[in-house]
Amino acid sequence: MTYQGEPHYAHGSAERMGVLLLNLGTPDEPTTPALRRYLKQFLSDPRVIELPKLLWWPILNLIILNTRPKKSAAAYREVWDHYEDGSPLLTISRQQQRGLQERLSQQMAGPVSVALGMRYGNPSVATALAELRDAGARRILVLPMYPQYAAATTASTFDAVFDEMKTWRWVPELRFITHYHREPAYLDALAASVREHFAEHGQPQKLVMSFHGVPKRYLLAGDPYHCECHVTGRLLADRLGLSADQYMVTFQSRFGREEWLKPYTDETLKGLPAKGIKHIAVVCPGFSADCLETIEEIGQENREYFEEAGGETYHYIPALNARDDHLDALTHLIRRHTQGWIEHSGYDAQADAQERDRVRANALAMGAER
Numbered sequence: 001m002t003y004q005g006e007p008h009y010a011h012g013s014a015e016r017m018g019v020l021l022l023n024l025g026t027p028d029e030p031t032t033p034a035l036r037r038y039l040k041q042f043l044s045d046p047r048v049i050e051l052p053k054l055l056w057w058p059i060l061n062l063i064i065l066n067t068r069p070k071k072s073a074a075a076y077r078e079v080w081d082h083y084e085d086g087s088p089l090l091t092i093s094r095q096q097q098r099g100l101q102e103r104l105s106q107q108m109a110g111p112v113s114v115a116l117g118m119r120y121g122n123p124s125v126a127t128a129l130a131e132l133r134d135a136g137a138r139r140i141l142v143l144p145m146y147p148q149y150a151a152a153t154t155a156s157t158f159d160a161v162f163d164e165m166k167t168w169r170w171v172p173e174l175r176f177i178t179h180y181h182r183e184p185a186y187l188d189a190l191a192a193s194v195r196e197h198f199a200e201h202g203q204p205q206k207l208v209m210s211f212h213g214v215p216k217r218y219l220l221a222g223d224p225y226h227c228e229c230h231v232t233g234r235l236l237a238d239r240l241g242l243s244a245d246q247y248m249v250t251f252q253s254r255f256g257r258e259e260w261l262k263p264y265t266d267e268t269l270k271g272l273p274a275k276g277i278k279h280i281a282v283v284c285p286g287f288s289a290d291c292l293e294t295i296e297e298i299g300q301e302n303r304e305y306f307e308e309a310g311g312e313t314y315h316y317i318p319a320l321n322a323r324d325d326h327l328d329a330l331t332h333l334i335r336r337h338t339q340g341w342i343e344h345s346g347y348d349a350q351a352d353a354q355e356r357d358r359v360r361a362n363a364l365a366m367g368a369e370r
C-alpha cells in the first residue's frame, strides 16, 4: 500500500483550516449514459438501499439501470440549461462555497479553505479532500449540507470521508457536523424566506412543508430522520405563528415499492382541494439547495397534481440556496464547531511547521539516519 500525500504540505506559515461542504450529487450531464453511471454509484450504496446485496444487485442491474436513467435524464433536461454549471444543485453549491469562503476568510483569525464535494458524481469527495490537503489544511470540518440527519445521506457522506482517509498517510484532525435541524439561525432564515414570500404573494390557506422521504423501515430501525423533520417543521411553524391546521409536514420523492414515510406529498396535494384547501404554498426545508427534487418534482410535477385536482393557487418557495441569512447561519455553525482550532493560545503553528521542516530536511540530507 502506498499512501497518498506529499510532505510538502507541512510547509506554510500557519495552520490552515479546511471546511468540506458535501451534498448528494448530480449527474455530469442530462443524458442516459451519464444518468446510468450516476445512479449506479448512488443506488449501489448500502446506506441508501438497505437490502441484501444478493437480492438488490439483480433488481438494480437488470431492471432499474435499464429503465430509470432514460426517465431521469428527461427530468434533468427540464431543469438543466437555466444554470451556469448545468446542474442546479452544482451551480448553487458553488455559490454557497464562494459565499462561505468569503465570510470565513473575513471572520476567522487564520487561513481557511472551503472545498465542495459530492457524495456521488463530481466533484468527488476524494477530489475535494485532496484540494484541502494540497492547500495545507491540517484540520478539516466536514459539513454535509443536510439539516436533518439520515443514515442514507449524512452517514453516507461520512463513509466517503472515512474511505478516503484510509488511503492517506498524514490524516488530518477531523470534526463532523451531524445535523442542524434546530439551529436557530437556520430556522430564522427559513422563517424569513417564507415571510417574504407571504408578503409578496399573500398568505395561503396552508403551508405544506415537504421533506425528502426514506423507507418507513428505516424509521422503525432507529433512524432519527423522520423525527428531525418534524422538529424542524414545528419550530418553523412556531416562528411563523402558524397553528396546527395552517401547516403540515409531508414526504416526497418515493422510490421503489415499499412503504415510505407518510403522508406522501403527491397524494396529500391531490387530496387537498376536495377538503376545500385550494390555496397553498410548498416549502422544502430539508433541501439546502434547489435541485431536481424541488424544481422539477415540487415546482412542476406536484403543481400539476394539485391543479388537476381543483387547486387554484400553488407557490413553491425556493430553498435557502445562497441567501445571505442562510450563509450567515452556516458561517455561525462552522465557527461554533471549529472553536479552539484557530483562536487558541500557547501553540505556535508556524514555529512548529518550521521546526518539523528543518528536522525533515536534515534527516533527508543525512540519509534519514537520525
Ligand SMILES: C=CC1=C(C)c2cc3[nH]c(cc4nc(cc5[nH]c(cc1n2)c(C)c5CCC(=O)O)C(CCC(=O)O)=C4C)c(C)c3C=C
Residues within 6 Å of the ligand: 024, 025, 026, 027, 047, 048, 049, 068, 072, 088, 089, 146, 150, 152, 153, 212, 213, 214, 215, 253, 255, 286, 287, 290, 291, 292, 293
Ligand atoms: C435531503 C435529503 C435526502 C434524503 C433523505 C434522500 C434519500 C433518498 N433518495 C433516494 C433516491 C434518489 N434521490 C435522488 C436525488 C436526490 N435526493 C436528494 C436528497 C435526499 N435523498 C437530492 C439533493 C437529490 C439530487 C437531485 C439533483 O438535482 O441532482 C435520486 C436521483 C434522481 C432521480 O432519478 O429521481 C434518486 C434515485 C433514496 C432511495 C433515498 C433513501 C433511502
Ligand SMILES: [Fe+2]
Residues within 6 Å of the ligand: 212, 253
Ligand atoms: Fe434522494
Ligand SMILES: [Fe+2]
Residues within 6 Å of the ligand: 253, 292, 293, 297
Ligand atoms: Fe424525484
